[in-house]
Amino acid sequence: xxxxxxxxxxxxxxxxASLLLNSNSHPExxxxxxxxxxxxxxxxxxxxxxxxxxxxxxxxxxxxxDKISDIISEK
Numbered sequence: 001x002x003x004x005x006x007x008x009x010x011x012x013x014x015x016x017a018s019l020l021l022n023s024n025s026h027p028e029x030x031x032x033x034x035x036x037x038x039x040x041x042x043x044x045x046x047x048x049x050x051x052x053x054x055x056x057x058x059x060x061x062x063x064x065x066d067k068i069s070d071i072i073s074e075k
Contacts, residue, residue: 031045
């Protein structure tokens with residue numbers, strides 16, 4: 001159900017963020033630790049990347065940065 005899905009997604013994001021903040025490794029190194037070359041996790045990650053997940057995330061962050069820069073410059 002939706003509340004359980006929300007909890008699972010937010011916990012996964014928090015775990016991934018904590019892992020990267022507390023380690024000196026690159027995200028790809030961590031992905032390699034938990035995936036197999038022909039497994040279901042890497043298949044899903046590859047599909048998200050194929051559909052532009054990284055690009056969309058970067059564009060979203062840049063749009064937010066541009067907006068806050070505009071707001072700051074108006075002051």
